[in-house]
Amino acid sequence: RAFFTGSNTSCRSHIRYHFDLYKARCEEKNIEIRDRCIPRNVLQTQANQHSTTVQQT
Numbered sequence: 001r002a003f004f005t006g007s008n009t010s011c012r013s014h015i016r017y018h019f020d021l022y023k024a025r026c027e028e029k030n031i032e033i034r035d036r037c038i039p040r041n042v043l044q045t046q047a048n049q050h051s052t053t054v055q056q057t
Helices: 008-028 041-057
Strands: none
Touching: none
């Protein structure tokens, strides 16, 4: 199939399944990771770490 025909939930599940590989390949080739490709739980963790860092400085 050439087009995604599933729901947002299945798309997010698919992305979450492959995120570690995607991240490793992007880092290996020095490519910026797009926000839309980062699973929500990882984005939330990053946001929490950022807010903690900002509060401490």
